[in-house]
Amino acid sequence: MIPSSTVIFDMIHKDLRFRLVFLVDEEGMLLREFLHSKGISKRTLTATKYEGGMITVNGHEQNVRHRLQVGDKVAIIFPPEQPSEGLQPEEGPLDIIYEDEAILVLNKAPGQSTIPSRDHPTGTVANYVAGKFVSDGLPATVHVVTRLDKDTSGLICIAKNRHIHHLLSEQMMSSGFHRQYIAIVEGHVKDDQFTIQQPIGRKDGSIIERMVREDGQSARTDVKVQHPFTKDGHELTTIALVLHTGRTHQIRVHLQWAGYPLTGDDLYGGTLQWIQRQALHCAVLRFKHPVTGADMQFESDMPADMQSVSRIL
Known part of the structure; x- marks a missing residue:
């Protein structure tokens, strides 16, 4: 993580390429070594050099062998990014919870896909974010850090630059990125708190459905009971879940395996009696800001x- 005391955003430019500015506090380092210490990879430096970016020291372009002095102002201007051919920028509504030069946090409604697919090529969160970037004049594409299923609602984090995406992905791999969901499942959950740690893989014969299987990818979900209740004579429970991995359909598959399918999730054994989509909502995102290191928390x-569904009538 980059120390907040040595980094500032610097976007007061007609040139809206994403940039970071660092103040040098150690004498004699090579520019290459200094940038590496700030989390800038060799691949990013190469892309910056050959794909339209720039590295400057005190306003003058320098190569990575330049030796730095205390008090120097180092800027890395990242190359412009273009949306992939499969992502068509569109104007559309976005429920923006937070935005700065590096990240965008949104609240997604149920029924909207996060990224385009063959069945839903337009009208996705990514389409609308790409449209926003065009409107804002940002030479950026959409980097989805936390993706939600079409019928799952709640918080989504998007990075505005691939370097920022890389830093946030590293947080997720080290369990420094906290994702908490709230769900309504069928049945009264017996244990107040437990962990499901079962591998997940594709179900044979299906391109969509997943299942717990020995040869699957490792997956861990923590479960905590919030409120068991009875509705129309049926037992249901509101639970909170924390994801430690991000496998496709992870929560849905793990809860089915545990014997408590999400209500509304007919793909994995839930009933459509009270709700027409899986009762699953991303309620909390907590992580360190990839640039400043500040603790960030968002709730929905x-x-x-x-x-x-949870209201007892």
């Missing part, structure tokens, strides 16, 4: 359709 309330 349970949406109305899930509240109507």
Whole structure:
């Protein structure tokens, strides 16, 4: 993580390429070594050199062998990014929870895909974010850090630059990126708190469905009971979940395996009696800001359709 005392954003430019500025506090380091100490990879330096970026010291372009002095101002201007051919920028509504030069945190409604697919090539979160970047004049593409299924609601984090995406992905791999969900499952969950640690892989014969299987990828989900209740004679439980890995359909598969399918999740054994989509919502994101190192936390309330299920009438 980059120390906040040595980094500032520097976006007060007509040139809106993403840039970071560092103040040098150690004498005699090579520029290459200094940038590496700030989390800038060799690959990023190469891309910066050959794909339209720039590295400057005190406003003058320098190569990576330049030797630095205390008090020097080092700027890395990242190369412009273009959306992939499969991502068409569109104008559309975005529920923006937080935005700065590096990240964007959104609240996604149920029923909207995060990224385009063959079945949903337009109208996705990524389409609308790409459209926003075009409108804002940012030479950036969409880097989805935390992706949600189409029918899962809640918080999504998006990076505005691939270097920022890389830093946040490293946090996720080291369990420094906290994702908490709230869900409504069928049945009264017996244990107040437990962990499901079962590998997940594709179900034979299906391109969509996943299952717990020995040859799958490792996956861990922590479960904590919030509120068991009975609705129309049926036992249900509101639970909180923390993801430690990010496998496709992880929560849905793990809860089915545990015997508590999400209500509304008919793909994995849930009923559609009270809600027409899986009752799953990303309620909390907590991580360190990839540039400043500041602790960031964002919260989203349970949406109305899930509240109507949990309300005992």
